[in-house]
Amino acid sequence: MPVRKATIRAVNDLTARWAGAADGGTVFSSAGLxxxxxxxxxxxxxxxxxxxxxxLGVPAGEAAGAARELLAAMGAMRGLxxxxxxxxxxxxxxxxxxxxxxxxxAHGALTGDPEADRAALDAWAAKAxxxxxxxxxxxxxxxxxxxxxxxxxLRTRWLVPFREHPVEFEDGPWGGRxxxxxxxxxxxLDRVGVADTPHGFVTELKVLGDNxxxxxxxxxxxxxxxxxxxxxxxxxxxxxHPVTPGPCLPFGSAGPGLSVTRERSATPDPPTMDVLTxxxxxxxxxxxxxxxxxxxxxxxxxxxxxxFPGISGTRRLAVESARQAATARFGAHGFEAAAVTxxxxxxxxxxxxxxxxxxxxxxxxxxxxxxxxxxxxRLVPAAGWVTDPSPHRWDEEP
Numbered sequence: 377m378p379v380r381k382a383t384i385r386a387v388n389d390l391t392a393r394w395a396g397a398a399d400g401g402t403v404f405s406s407a408g409l410x411x412x413x414x415x416x417x418x419x420x421x422x423x424x425x426x427x428x429x430x431x432l433g434v435p436a437g438e439a440a441g442a443a444r445e446l447l448a449a450m451g452a453m454r455g456l457x458x459x460x461x462x463x464x465x466x467x468x469x470x471x472x473x474x475x476x477x478x479x480x481x482a483h484g485a486l487t488g489d490p491e492a493d494r495a496a497l498d499a500w501a502a503k504a505x506x507x508x509x510x511x512x513x514x515x516x517x518x519x520x521x522x523x524x525x526x527x528x529x530l531r532t533r534w535l536v537p538f539r540e541h542p543v544e545f546e547d548g549p550w551g552g553r554x555x556x557x558x559x560x561x562x563x564x565l566d567r568v569g570v571a572d573t574p575h576g577f578v579t580e581l582k583v584l585g586d587n588x589x590x591x592x593x594x595x596x597x598x599x600x601x602x603x604x605x606x607x608x609x610x611x612x613x614x615x616x617h618p619v620t621p622g623p624c625l626p627f628g629s630a631g632p633g634l635s636v637t638r639e640r641s642a643t644p645d646p647p648t649m650d651v652l653t654x655x656x657x658x659x660x661x662x663x664x665x666x667x668x669x670x671x672x673x674x675x676x677x678x679x680x681x682x683x684f685p686g687i688s689g690t691r692r693l694a695v696e697s698a699r700q701a702a703t704a705r706f707g708a709h710g711f712e713a714a715a716v717t718x719x720x721x722x723x724x725x726x727x728x729x730x731x732x733x734x735x736x737x738x739x740x741x742x743x744x745x746x747x748x749x750x751x752x753x754r755l756v757p758a759a760g761w762v763t764d765p766s767p768h769r770w771d772e773e774p
Contacts, residue, residue, distance in 0.1 A: 378449060386410070633741065656706050678694060
């Protein structure tokens with residue numbers, strides 16, 4: 377079953393809002409969190425239900441169905457694996473109507489022994505992400521009655537690989553560091569464009585994968601914040617900002633990190649684009665309750681009330697832990713990323729140059745953003761901000 381455009385838009389809008397709170401190098405996945413919030417909303421009441429619906433961007437009554445569609449669609453995408461897990465103690469009786477709306481294979485048991493339960497949940501996380509994330513980011517106590525988790529892992533290989541070489545920029549935040557540079561030349565100028573956004577211009581470079589999973593690199597003006605740049609990238613996907621494509625860029629400084637020149641050539645060469653960027657390997661962990669209003673979890677974590685009567689009629693449940701662990705790696709041959717999100721609830725020679733040719737140069741030589749994008753649906757499974765690129769490692773050279 378294809379996922380609805382409204383669901384894609386809702387997930388990506390949560391990405392944009394989460395990006396607005398980004399500070400420093402990070403990676404995160406709204407697509408890995410959204411289904412959990414949706415199933416919570418389905419079992420919530422009162423203020424918790426209203427807050428979760430606002431964070432989701434869809435009515436609470438439609439959330440569970442949309443989450444099932446999203447999980448099924450992600451699982452069907454080449455290179456993308458998605459899984460949902462639910463674990464409960466014996467003392468917690470779930471309402472059948474709520475449990476039935478979750479994927480049938482999701483339900484497991486908690487023994488009440490935190491060490492044993494953690495080992496089982498960690499094994500699930502490692503298996504679901506192909507070893508990219510080895511521990512589930514949830515706090516477990518003897519009072520934990522329910523754990524709801526989602527895992528997401530994506531891998532893609534570039535249609536055109538980069539060439540690796542050490543690079544040292546003269547100035548800027550990365551000046552004087554020997555980094556793992558990535559370079560390639562292309563004649564496809566439409567892979568780059570400049571977006572005109574309310575906060576400034578943003579250069580977007582699309583790096584295409586072989587399975588319709590691409591990575592969009594985003595470089596904004598120096599004055600722009602990480603959130604503004606990443607929000608701009610999501611806005612471009614939604615068609616909210618005008619974009620000047622590569623073949624239409626003006627000569628000179630055409631956008632952040634982007635220059636266009638005309639050069640004399642001895643042969644009638646097609647236009648070319650040289651791209652210089654850096655490899656990166658990022659890991660991050662997020663305590664979602666620190667931004668409970670952003671994710672609609674304020675009332676849901678109020679232990680003085682019973683926010684989830686639709687989940688259980690025998691125990692008063694409230695969210696006690698909500699965390700996400702995420703990772704992203706960008707290199708010469710491809711990209712991989714993963715996220716595990718878990719929510720725990722407790723009771724409680726000077727030839728004659730006759731021709732002119734166009735040369736485009738794109739340099740990502742200071743902090744930039746990235747969006748992993750499914751080309752056909754425009755879903756963003758992962759996003760992040762690069763502040764600490766990978767150093768060049770001489771011992772890895774052939």
